[in-house]
Amino acid sequence: MVGRLADGTMPALAETLIRANNCAHPVRLIGRSHTVDRLTGEIVDTFRSIDEPMGRLYKPCGNRRESACPACSRIYARDTFELISTGLHGGKGVPAAVNANPLLFVTLTAPSFGPVHGVREGKQPCHPRMRLAMCPHGRRMACWAQHDAGDPRVGAPLCRDCYDTESAIVWQWHAPELWRRFTIALRRQLAVGLGVRDRDLNDHARLEYAKVAEFQARGLVHFHALVRLDGPDGPGSPAPLAAAAVEAAVRKAVDVVHCTVTPLDDADFERTLRFGAQTDVRVVRNGFAIGDEITTEQVAAYLAKYSTKSADVDPRRPIPHLVWLSDACRGLATRALAGCRFGCDERAGERHPHLCGNCAQSPYALLGRWAAMLGFRGHFSTKSRHYSVTLGALRRARRRFQGLAVDARHHAERLDTRELEARLMADDADTTLVIGSWTYDGSGWPRAGDKALADAAASRAREYAKWRADQRTNHPARQPKGRS
Ligand SMILES: [Zn+2]
Ligand SMILES: [Zn+2]
Ligand SMILES: [Zn+2]
Ligand SMILES: [Zn+2]
Structure with a gap:
């Protein structure tokens, strides 16, 4: 930040951070695109990366995993929330x-x-047992602790071997x-x-x-x-x-x-x-x-x-029993492919293992690859076709909104919010066409400090979202049962 302030590039960075939504690893692109009127063939607008504050187009990475990109994963989570709640109340078409x-x-x-350690209602002990119950591995099958939700032992088995x-x-x-x-x-x-x-x-x-x-x-x-x-x-x-x-x-x-x-x-x-x-x-x-x-x-x-x-x-915040479970996933993948004469079992724990034709047929061949997700390879959100809006429609709406906001700023106009939603969610009989030519310049921010600023801004936004969600839950609502 000091460097950016000294050479006067801080405002350019600040502007770029906003445009890239504080993404931790944006993709840098060089090039231009023209917006063409479909009917007349006339170029109505031109966008060039050279005109951007930092001379490049910084495109958010779009990663859904929080550990990979806090900012982009937040947008994904928010979109998921939107598409689920429009199925509750209607709205957005x-x-x-x-x-x-x-x-x-x-x-x-x-x-x-x-049995696993758990948070009990009303500050009750975890597994209260008066008798000296031992498992076959000689571990006590009792726990008198009153765990709170932040305790890393919560969710861990009383005995890993049992x-x-x-x-x-x-x-x-x-x-x-x-x-x-x-x-x-x-x-x-x-x-x-x-x-x-x-x-x-x-x-x-x-x-x-x-x-x-x-x-x-x-x-x-x-x-x-x-x-x-x-x-x-x-x-x-x-x-x-x-x-x-x-x-x-x-x-x-x-x-x-x-x-x-x-x-x-x-x-x-x-x-x-x-x-x-x-x-x-x-x-x-x-x-x-x-x-x-x-x-x-x-x-x-x-x-x-x-x-x-x-x-x-x-x-970044390893919880012992989850690390152990993810190791167990790799172990089971190795076990499922054991005895392969091409040595597939030794590669089973890798992220992209090269497997022989026979091993690739095993239903557990890719279990090691999903070890970080503890073997869960499904989507974190899915919906049936007509439940509500789609993620694609929400993304398109956000892009259109950014375009309209830029227009409004350029022409010093006010955005007409009355018909805004209908315009944003319109199913596209777009009259314009965007033609671009772009080359990949690399990914990430040019200086280490830039990323730190992006992360800081993203984490502030996240804290604020958490605070708002808490306000809503504490308000008239009681949390539904079935939470962990
Ligand atoms: Zn990102
Ligand atoms: Zn316990
Ligand atoms: Zn045991
Ligand atoms: Zn094999």
Whole structure:
């Protein structure tokens, strides 16, 4: 910063940081682009990197992992929040009548693979046991500590040797498939509820959902899903079933869904995977909630909080039992490929292992590559097609907004907010075309201090977002059950 102040380049950096959204590793591009009117072929605007404050176009990296880029991962989390909450309240082109239809907040957890340290309600001790209970490894199966959420022991097994690590990792590895089968089972149950054939379901009702995956303290994901039933004409059209019937269908689907998976090796056994017993299904109400129900406000507050959490295991703050789990993933990958005469097992823990044709067929061949994610290879957020808006539409809207804001600044005009949203979310019959020629100049900031400033600004923004999410949760809402 002192250097930048001394040579007078600080304002240019500050401006560039804003334009790059404080990205930690922006891509540097050199070139130009022309905006052409499709009808007349006339060039209406030209953008050149040489005119930028630092002589280059700094394009945000767009990484979703918080440890890779705090700023870009925040934008991803915020977009995820937006697309989930527009399915709750409508907005951004989604009809406001969406929330008249049955809506459920479903939490699907992993089963238990052995006792772990945990935060107990009302400052209760972790595993209180008077008798001197010992496991076969000579460890005490009791813990009288009152852990708080920040305690790194929370989520760690009481005995690592008793904990069924293999099954835990195999479960996590197949969790995306288990989720997929759940959506199929749910459609089937809804068809049963309506007395129609599976394949005719879409003629009577549309199942829409959005789900996010969240790591619990024990290093296993659980899924939070918003499940909505619309009428046959999509969002806003009245559903043919009441919330209670949809809830029954969800519970039945969770009950029946399972997935039988291949053993790791000859010494291992076949497993049938299911969701854990702590499945939580709540009816979401607009306005007042009765009994176990929750309100759209509470769900939105919970998801806002989720969107400020990081979606990966942060290598800068290693938690011992998570490091151990990620080593276990590499170990199991090695075990699954053991005995290969081309030595694939020795490379199994690498990020991009070169495997022989035979080993590449193993369902666990790439487990080592996902070790940093503790074997979870799924997406952190997915949604059905017509749940709400798409991430692409939100990105396009942000780009358009930046363009409009620049225009407004240049022409010293005010932005007309009345029709702004409609313009931003418009599905594109764009009358202009952008033609560019760009070359890659490198990535990252030119000086180490620049990155420090970007990181500092990003972390301030993150703290602010966290604070706001806390304000919302502490306000009228109670946090839904099913958190770790
Ligand atoms: Zn970035
Ligand atoms: Zn404990
Ligand atoms: Zn033990
Ligand atoms: Zn091999």
